[in-house]
Amino acid sequence: MSLQETLSNQVKQAVSKSFNVVLEIVEFQATRKEFVGDITVVIFPMLRLIKGNPVQIGEVVGNYLLENTEIVKGFNVVKGFLNVEISDAYYVEIFNEILSDDVFGIIKPHVSEKAIMVEYSSPNTNKPLHLGHVRNNLLGYSVAEILKASGKKVYKTQIINDRGIHICKSMLAWKRFGNGETPESTGLKGDKLVGNYYVRFDQEYKKEIENLVQNGIATEEAKKTAPILLEAQNMLLNWEAGDEDVVALWKKMNAWVYEGFDETYKNMGVDFDSLYYESNTYLLGKEFVNEGLKKGVFIKEDDGSVWCDLTEDGLDKKIVQRSDGTAVYITQDIGTAIQRIKDFPDVGGMVYTVGNEQDYHFQVLFLILKKLGFDWAENLYHLSYGMVDLPSGKMKSREGTVVDADDLITEMANTAEGISEELGKLDGYTESEKKELYKVIGLGALKYHILKVDPKKRILFDPKESIDFQGNTGPFIQYTYARIQSIVRKANFDYTTSITIEVKKLHPKEKELIKQLQLFPEVVQNAASQHSPALIANYTYDLVKEFNSFYQNVSILGADELHDKIFRVQLSKKVASTVKLAFNLLGIQVPERM
Incomplete structure (x- = not known):
């Protein structure tokens, strides 16, 4: 039970005994730094039930807590705020409980509850994944992991948009200009090769429009009648009719793309439990x-x-x-949602990770499914997110001006390498260990920079800013984790013994760290209910800031008393394990050394 829950029950009892009224909700807030106290009870809302002066009411409640509870060791009242001091014994006992739980804050899935299906990625097979897909994948994967940690059974899925005119554009361009090129013959990933032909189609299409306009045809008419576009549209009709040659080309080029996607997903650290293909679902509904x-x-x-x-x-x-x-697109989405419930009968809700330009579409989809009478339609959620911009401006797939996901991951690792070499802290690392570390730091910087922002907000992504080793960044948190591992490795004594309050007086910095650790389960639950990895990211940053303040003000291995050394190593280790758990929920690795 958290401090708020424990204290809430006791405040309710104090009000009941002292004023003979039933208080349903106790309002808390953090104690302001200029006042003594660990937590503040707000008295003003009680005035609806209790007539009187808020300071006097606070005094009565405070005295009751002091006389009748073991966890309260003092209080003061400022206007309508009751600032409560909590005993060291409570914090030591709480810490020992936290210490005994290896996955503190993480709940195993409830077998009896309905599962949740989280959809993310859902790319088109005419181009490689880009920066926009990166935000989509990181959000969807993280939300799925957070929902799991909150006690839900989760299925991760995507629907691959493998049919349509955009696919035929890449196919036609390759057929016309490819001269039989393959990923093997070019050394390119399959998704990149196919994406190049999507760009090539657009280049040829624009040339044809220009020629038609020069021959006296209006621009809008030229856009509709360009021969290459008409041929692509005819190819789509042939695909839908099952033309053997078109279907064979479609299968071959899609297979190249899937292989490329799989490599990118692996590098990005995301996965799926099931896949759906639009070529199989477009007639559903x-x-x-x-x-x-x-x-x-x-x-x-x-x-x-x-x-x-x-x-x-x-x-x-x-x-x-x-x-x-x-059928139209929403008909297909209706059918796909229903099909998923048939395929996974234990699913009772779905999360769709799709950009905010589709907000209206999902409003309509969810409402129609409710009107059709599906009870699970009450548990549908659109994880709507903002665009990712670069300092150089907006990305355009057709013109080939997108930031490729693979290139971005490589660039982040290279940036991490440059900064790490400047800092010069990698003595004793082999070259392969260095390369792996650069990748972990670079990818951690990328993921944290994107996930620390509320999903609904637009992001301006600057790779160099994200990889800073100071401030609210992934590398700063990774570095603190590695620092703690170094402390633990240097501890040349048995630090496994539980420390009791009889031998331990808490330093204020120790108490602050325990208070921060205790919040983790609540943060996980809030992040799950709000579908917001940003809550986990910023909690972790706050925890690490608190640890660094502790580290700078309190001697850990150099403490005078052995019990202080033991307690502080235990506390440091628990901070590190909580950082690791939190970063796992964001899909970020933590290095043992940096």
């Missing part, structure tokens, strides 16, 4: 159009098109089937 018509959820217009009227819900009318009987 049509059967539910008829179901929706029967239930009166959908209406059919005179031209045969089917719509869902959401105007009474503050939205607009949404088409779910065209007049020619073909």
Whole structure:
């Protein structure tokens, strides 16, 4: 039980005994630094139930706590704020409980509860993953890990957009200009090779538009009638008709891309439990159009098109089937969601990690699924996130001006190498150990820089700023973890004995660290309920800041008393293990040495 929960029960009891009223909620806040106390009870909300002066009420409650509880050792009242001092005995006892739990703050999944499916990545197979995908993958993976840590069973999935006109553009360009090139013959990753032909298509398309315009055709008409675009559209029709040659080319080029994606995912440190392919799901959902018509959820217009009227819900009318009987994108999403529940019957909710340009789409999707009567539709969440910008400006896939995910990961490792070499702290490392360390630092910097920001906010990403060894960065936290490992390695005494309050008086810095450690389970639960890795990231930074303040003000291995040495090594080790657990939830590794 946390300090707030323990104290809350005792404050309620104090109010009940002293004023004969039932207090349902006790409001707390951190004690301001200019006052003595570990936690502050806010008296003002009690005035709705208790008539009187808030200072006097605070005095009555404070005296009750002092006389009737073991954990309160003193108090003071400032206006309507009761500042409570907590006994050292409480903190030592709490720390020993935290120490005995190797995964303090992490809860095993509840078998009886419904699982959650988290969708992320979901790329197109016409280009490699880029910086935007990096934010998507890191967010989705981290949220899945945080939900698991909060006690949920989680499935990670993605839907691969492997069909459509954009895929055919890469296919056609390769067919026309590729001369049989393969990843093997070029030495390129398959996704990069295919992406090059997507860019090549756009270059040729623009040339054709320009020629048509010079021959007197209006620009908009030229865009629609450029021969290369018409040929790509025809290729899509042939694919949908099952043309053997087109399907064979599609399978070959997609296989190149999948191999490239797998390598990027491995380098990024993300994984999936299941995969869905749009080529298998694009016809799903049509059967539910008829179901929706029967239930009166959908209406059919005179031209045969089917719509869902959401105007009474503050939205607009949404088409779910065209007049020619073909499905639209949201119909496919309806079908895919339902199919996932069929495939994983224990799933009771889903999280979709998709950029904020799709906010309206998901509002509509979730509402339609609710109207169709699916109870799990109440537990759908759009993990909406902002764009990632670079100092150089916005990225454009068609023009080939994106920041490639693989190149970014390599650049981060190179930047880490440059900074580490300048600091000159890698004596005794082999070359392979150095390379691995640079990768861990570089990738840690990238992930932390992206995940420490609230998902809804837009990010301006500067690689050099993210890799600083000072401030709120991944390397700063990794360095503190490595520092603690060095302290533990130097401890030439048995530090496994539990220290009791009979022999230990707490230093204020020790107490602050224990208070920070105690918050971790609550932070995990809040991060899960808010789908926000930023809460974990910034908690970890606060914990590390508190440790560094402790390290600078308190002697650990040089303490006069053995029990102080033991306690401080134990406390340091627990900080390190909590950092490691927290960083695991962000998908970040911590090096034992730096």
